[in-house]
Amino acid sequence: EAQVTQNPRYLITVTGKKLTVTCSQNMNHEYMSWYRQDPGLGLRQIYYSMNVEVTDKGDVPEGYKVSRKEKRNFPLILESPSPNQTSLYFCASSFRTPVLYEQYFGPGTRLTVT
Amino acid sequence: SQKIEQNSEALNIQEGKTATLTCNYTNYSPAYLQWYRQDPGRGPVFLLLIRENEKEKRKERLKVTFDTTLKQSLFHITASQPADSATYLCALEKDTDKLIFGTGTRLQVFP
Numbered sequence: 167e168a169q170v171t172q173n174p175r176y177l178i179t180v181t182g183k184k185l186t187v188t189c190s191q192n193m194n195h196e197y198m199s200w201y202r203q204d205p206g207l208g209l210r211q212i213y214y215s216m217n218v219e220v221t222d223k224g225d226v227p228e229g230y231k232v233s234r235k236e237k238r239n240f241p242l243i244l245e246s247p248s249p250n251q252t253s254l255y256f257c258a259s260s261f262r263t264p265v266l267y268e269q270y271f272g273p274g275t276r277l278t279v280t
Numbered sequence: 281s282q283k284i285e286q287n288s289e290a291l292n293i294q295e296g297k298t299a300t301l302t303c304n305y306t307n308y309s310p311a312y313l314q315w316y317r318q319d320p321g322r323g324p325v326f327l328l329l330i331r332e333n334e335k336e337k338r339k340e341r342l343k344v345t346f347d348t349t350l351k352q353s354l355f356h357i358t359a360s361q362p363a364d365s366a367t368y369l370c371a372l373e374k375d376t377d378k379l380i381f382g383t384g385t386r387l388q389v390f391p
Contacts, residue, residue: 170323197377206288208383209324209369216377224378256323265312265373271323 168193170272172257178278179247187242187275189257197260198240199224199269200232202253209256215240216263247279282308286370286382294390299360301385303353303370310373313346313353318367318384327368360389 170191179185191198199214201224211224215234229251231243240259244251257272258264285304293299303313311332316324330337330346330353337344343356357364367384374380 201381206383209371209381211378214377222377225380258323263377264379265377266329268326268329269324269379271325274321274323 168270170257170259170270172255172272172275174275175273176276178280180280181248182246185244185247185277187244187255187257187277189240189242189272190238191240191257191259191270192238193259193261193270194237195259195270196237196262197264197267198234199258199264200230200240200242201256201258202226203256203274204253212242212255247277249279251277252279253277282306282374282380284370284372284380284382286368286385288383288385290386290388292388292390293360295361297360299357299364299387299389301355301368301387303355303372303382305351305372308372308374309348309351312373313344314371314379315342315344315353315355316369316371316381318369320367324369357387360387362389362391365389 173188196217200212201209210226213232215221255275258269260267260269283306314329315327318324328344341358345354367386369384370382371379
């Protein structure tokens with residue numbers, strides 16, 4: 167089954183404690199992306215990757231890091247989480263640019279930073 | 281700045297009627313527009329992509345229009361069913377490799 171998986175699904179942490187949210191896709195997609203979704207603000211892109219070892223900033227990259235060492239994985243790293251990073255996070259992938267190709271979203275990770 | 285507007289108020293309609301959702305945008309001219317469905321607590325699911333030269337696209341009970349003069353897309357669900365209840369997001373080409381999403385409109389279909 168074609169899918170994007172994320173772990174963990176729910177996470178409560180404290181300010182400053184480094185965390186990683188994993189994302190994996192099994193469709194051999196080149197493009198992967200992280201979004202955050204907040205009430206009234208919609209989905210906003212954090213980082214994206216066009217292919218292995220190629221990453222770029224989205225609209226709200228501050229406080230986040232990513233890496234793309236393998237085609238299937240695209241982890242999101244919060245080096246020092248802060249309460250304003252409390253949000254619902256989605257990983258997504260598409261064959262190539264999401265402008266032209268269907269984007270598949272993961273189930274989401276609900277992060278709370280206290 | 282680039283802006284997408286979707287009606288933040290929920291749309292409530294009766295089963296069997298046609299639901300029409302609106303997506304308006306300002307300050308740019310995308311060549312591609314998409315619609316997604318999102319159920320509570322789940323990731324968005326892609327529905328349709330329309331190009332600027334297509335004007336209208338259909339998929340089963342769904343129809344999307346794209347009016348580049350009005351800077352507007354309309355999303356129609358005909359013969360709506362309670363199972364169509366969800367939030368619908370429009371997304372537009374922001375640049376070559378990025379989409380910008382609207383905040384979505386929640387549709388509630390009552391039996």
